[in-house]
Amino acid sequence: DADVTQTPRNRITKTGKRIMLECSQTKGHDRMYWYRQDPGLGLRLIYYSFDVKDINKGEISDGYSVSRQAQAKFSLSLESAIPNQTALYFCATSDNRGQGAGELFFGEGSRLTVL
Amino acid sequence: DAKTTQPPSMDCAEGRAANLPCNHSTISGNEYVYWYRQIHSQGPQYIIHGLKNNETNEMASLIITEDRKSSTLILPHATLRDTAVYYCIVRVRNQGGKLIFGQGTELSVKP
Numbered sequence: 001d002a003d004v005t006q007t008p009r010n011r012i013t014k015t016g017k018r019i020m021l022e023c024s025q026t027k028g029h030d031r032m033y034w035y036r037q038d039p040g041l042g043l044r045l046i047y048y049s050f051d052v053k054d055i056n057k058g059e060i061s062d063g064y065s066v067s068r069q070a071q072a073k074f075s076l077s078l079e080s081a082i083p084n085q086t087a088l089y090f091c092a093t094s095d096n097r098g099q100g101a102g103e104l105f106f107g108e109g110s111r112l113t114v115l
Numbered sequence: 116d117a118k119t120t121q122p123p124s125m126d127c128a129e130g131r132a133a134n135l136p137c138n139h140s141t142i143s144g145n146e147y148v149y150w151y152r153q154i155h156s157q158g159p160q161y162i163i164h165g166l167k168n169n170e171t172n173e174m175a176s177l178i179i180t181e182d183r184k185s186s187t188l189i190l191p192h193a194t195l196r197d198t199a200v201y202y203c204i205v206r207v208r209n210q211g212g213k214l215i216f217g218q219g220t221e222l223s224v225k226p
Contacts, residue, residue: 041218042202042217043159045215090159104161
């Protein structure tokens with residue numbers, strides 16, 4: 001099983017619908033992140049969390065919200081989806097301790113299409 | 116975080132060394148150089164990181180110039196499975212999530 005699991009892997013929805021993407025991890029890391037990737041572009045940071053109840057905005061947080069109610073889970077919500085939120089979304093985790101500090105571990109991605 | 120500059124694409128023959136350059140002329144003293152790669156829409160994969168000394172692991176070597184303004188990722192014997200987009204990132208090691216990805220270098224390994 002993957003260490004960082006994202007659900008759903010693929011989702012098609014309509015404009016105005018509320019969508020939640022979920023991320024769970026078994027690595028025991030305290031830090032979790034949500035990125036989006038658009039075709040031909042690198043990854044852009046949406047939100048990140050250092051610990052339960054800790055939430056920080058990234059580069060492009062408008063139109064998104066997140067929830068970190070457990071160390072292992074970090075969910076991303078689109079309250080009212082719009083077509084330009086069509087993208088590939090990645091969850092990632094990291095550990096702030098030890099030699100691997102700063103190394104990110106990514107999930108397999110969630111492809112979201114908003115019609 | 117310091118900005119990085121990478122060539123948009125490179126080719127490499129299978130079995131040869133792939134040398135991927137990265138410029139980070141505004142890097143500050145406490146910023147590390149990290150390399151990740153992304154194989155066709157999969158989640159990015161960590162490769163290696165370093166501060167000022169050259170580093171080597173089972174995947175690659177990282178050569179950082181003495182002034183730290185540029186670095187080179189070396190894949191010693193590239194295979195077709197190394198075809199991917201390679202991202203060079205500089206950041207403070209234990210900083211929060213502001214790991215900013217640029218557009219990377221698309222490496223094509225050809226038979």
